[in-house]
Amino acid sequence: ASTMRCVRWDLPLLAAAVLTACTPSAATADDAPALSRSLSFHASFDAGTDADFARGDRGILHAVGEARKNPRPGLGSHVRWAKDGGRFGGCLRFEKKIGPIQYFQGDENIAWKDGDFSGTLSFWLSLDPERDLLPGFCDPIQMTDKTWNDACLFVEFNKDKPRRFRMGVFSDLKTWNPTNRDWDSIPEKERPFVDGGTNLFAKGRWTHVAMTFDGYNRAGGDATTALYIDGELRGVRRAPQKFTWNPTRSALMLGLSYIGGYDEIAVFDRALTPAEVRTLFELPGGARALHPR
DSSP states (O other), rough: OOOOOOOOOHHHHHHHHHHHHHHHHHOOOHHHHHHHHEEEEEEESSSSSSSEESSSOOOEEEEEEETTTEEEEEOOTTTTSSSSSSSSSOEEEOOOOOOOOOEOOOTTTTTTOSSSEEEEEEEEEEOOHHHHSSSSSEEEEEEEESBBTTTTEEEEEEESSSSSSEEEEEEOOHHOTTTTOOOGGOOOGSSEEEEEEESOOTTOOEEEEEEEEETTTSSSSOOEEEEEEEEEEEEEEOOOOOOOGGGGGGGGEEEEEEEEEEEEEEEEOOOHHHHHHHHHHOTTGGGGGGGGO
């Protein structure tokens, strides 16, 4: 495993990159060092499959099943790395629905805390959901140490036609579903989703997805979780959130039942502001400009 831990920033270059990318109302030069200091993980897939920058482990792994036992480095047979065709260069291409779990380790890459856990997930997708995805649910990303309905933040394409894109904000299972009700018996309005809508993605076009979360595991009061598409806010959920994790088991699981292009995964250790999300969306070369030097 490799790590990168640095404390010096090339601020003039970074500020120039941010200002070039953003409208005056979206960001200022002050955003550059703030974003850079908050970046904890970035995989551009431009030169390969491992992360370009990480506070924790940089290597991509795959394993059979959500338990992720006996992990192996690299890509599973259902994914390939493409050296071009991505948002800025290379990318991942998920080509089959069924395959091992593809993931990056979360420990240190995700700044989990037992109290006041906050952060941002950012990535790009390219697909036509109606034509590319096979029947059933599809989760492009899950952030958890267990499974989708237990202390997990994720996005999904639901199984309906047309496909709706939603963000799932699932606290500890015993917190949001204390009586362990069967999923099919839970009314839709009680399920912890944020609906992003339909017709957000298209073949041959890259779409930016960002999720910000603030105040998880905080004693008292609501946490805030927001979904952004192409820099625009699509929905917010405000509710207490308890994410009880074993951080050494936490992971960013990618492309569950997904078929399409996948690129530019970035993780930040705090909830970015709406202006900062817009800045991230508009960076001309992606999050590489934010790497600490």
